[in-house]
Amino acid sequence: MTVYNLYVFDRHGTCLYYGEWNRKNTTGISLKGEFKLMYGMLFSLKSFIKKLSPTDVKEGFLSYQTSKYKLHYYETPTGIKIVMNTDIAVGNVRDVLQRAYSTIYVDFVVRNPLCSLDEPIQSELFKQKIDAFVRGLPFFSARVT
Amino acid sequence: MLRTESTKINLMRPLGQPALACAGYRWRENYYSHQRRGGYNIGVRIIEDFLARTNVGRCHDFRETADVISKNAFKLYLGVTPTVTNWSPAGDEFSLQLDSNPLAEFVELPDNHTGLSYSSLLCGVLRGALEMVQMAVDVRIVQDTLQGDLQTELRLRFLRRIEESMPAGEE
Numbered sequence: 001m002t003v004y005n006l007y008v009f010d011r012h013g014t015c016l017y018y019g020e021w022n023r024k025n026t027t028g029i030s031l032k033g034e035f036k037l038m039y040g041m042l043f044s045l046k047s048f049i050k051k052l053s054p055t056d057v058k059e060g061f062l063s064y065q066t067s068k069y070k071l072h073y074y075e076t077p078t079g080i081k082i083v084m085n086t087d088i089a090v091g092n093v094r095d096v097l098q099r100a101y102s103t104i105y106v107d108f109v110v111r112n113p114l115c116s117l118d119e120p121i122q123s124e125l126f127k128q129k130i131d132a133f134v135r136g137l138p139f140f141s142a143r144v145t
Numbered sequence: 146m147l148r149t150e151s152t153k154i155n156l157m158r159p160l161g162q163p164a165l166a167c168a169g170y171r172w173r174e175n176y177y178s179h180q181r182r183g184g185y186n187i188g189v190r191i192i193e194d195f196l197a198r199t200n201v202g203r204c205h206d207f208r209e210t211a212d213v214i215s216k217n218a219f220k221l222y223l224g225v226t227p228t229v230t231n232w233s234p235a236g237d238e239f240s241l242q243l244d245s246n247p248l249a250e251f252v253e254l255p256d257n258h259t260g261l262s263y264s265s266l267l268c269g270v271l272r273g274a275l276e277m278v279q280m281a282v283d284v285r286i287v288q289d290t291l292q293g294d295l296q297t298e299l300r301l302r303f304l305r306r307i308e309e310s311m312p313a314g315e316e
Contacts, residue, residue: 011309043309058202076196077203078277079309102197110193117189 001139004069004085006130008105010118011079013039016109017121021134023085042073042081062094076101090139104129173258177265184269192274195221203278207303208232210280211239214271214301223247227299237303246290246297254291262286267299279307 005020015035027034046061053060063072065088072084074097082097082105108126109115115123134140195201199217204210211229219241220226227241248264268284275282281304288298 056205076193077201077279078192078196079279080193098200102200106193106197110190110197 001089001141002087003090003134003137003140004087006085006134007035007038007081007083008121009035009039009042009081009083011081012118013043014118015039015120017126017130019127019130019134021140038083039081042083046075063092072097074098074101080105086139093139096137100130100133104133173261177262180265181269181272184266184271185273186269187266188270188273188275189277191222191270192277195274207236207239207280210275211241211301215241218274219243231300239301240287241299241301242288243297243299249289249291249297252291259292261291262289263291264289264297271299271301276307279309281305281307 002022004023005018007015008017010016013036015038018031018035027037029037042061045064049061050057060075061073063070065071068088070086070088070090072086072090072093074082074094080101082100084093084097086093104126108123108129109121110117112123112126115121115126121127195218198221201213201217204213215227215229225243225245225247227243229239230242231240232238246264248267252263254261254263264286268286271284272282283302283304285300286297287300288294288296290297
């Protein structure tokens with residue numbers, strides 16, 4: 001089991017943070033283009049899912065899985081979106097993403113008056129903390145099978 | 146301030162309120178705009194803190210929002226629970242009545258500034274916080290203990306839902 005990469009988007013679609021760990025391929029497009037496509041895909045997926053749902057959904061879109069990887073999605077009511085790609089053996093990580101938001105994003109970005117909220121995060125401390133957080137996850141393993 | 150919650154209260158309390166109130170020309174307009182802007186900036190951050198602490202989800206309607214504001218948010222940050230009351234028939238407007246207002250607890254308005262809405266900071270905080278959860282609201286103070294009323298009353302009016310913006314370059 002492993003983590004490939006992690007995106008944090010704000011409510012306007014700006015990618016606040018991107019980190020990758022055991023990612024093995026690249027899409028062949030620039031990172032900036034990738035952020036845009038990723039956000040666009042999530043946005044469309046989410047709005048269409050809402051339309052398909054027979055009843056009003058509170059959480060909506062949680063994750064999707066292909067034969068090779070799994071994408072986990074967590075969105076706060078304020079529109080912060082945390083997206084994590086892992087391999088398919090990883091189960092439900094909703095609580096993990098929620099913890100990343102409440103203990104790392106809120107602690108080191110929102111409570112840091114020097115961090116502005118709607119542009120990519122510059123704080124080295126935040127980057128260190130999120131890196132340590134992901135590396136410390138039980139399903140994080142550097143040995144990719 | 147001898148409160149166990151004092152750190153949280155300090156978070157809500159900008160520097161230099163009395164100093165600002167003493168500033169000269171057109172001080173009252175300046176005071177309001179300063180308080181509202183300062184409050185707004187507190188609001189857009191405090192909402193993230195609030196969500197992280199309480200883990201409440203998105204509200205279904207404005208009534209639920211009113212409940213969360215009074216029972217969770219005010220309780221958490223100011224240690225008081227305002228009464229939600231005076232709903233408008235359409236359900237888009239309500240009042241928060243505070244029997245005690247921690248922000249003005251040790252405040253007396255000087256004689257020449259008796260009409261000052263001292264707590265307009267709260268309006269800014271509420272507006273900023275609700276805007277972050279896609280609700281545009283209008284907040285004003287209709288009763289104020291500092292002006293001889295029995296309680297402090299904040300009036301919130303729902304204006305509209307802020308729709309999530311489409312990503313750039315997509316139709």
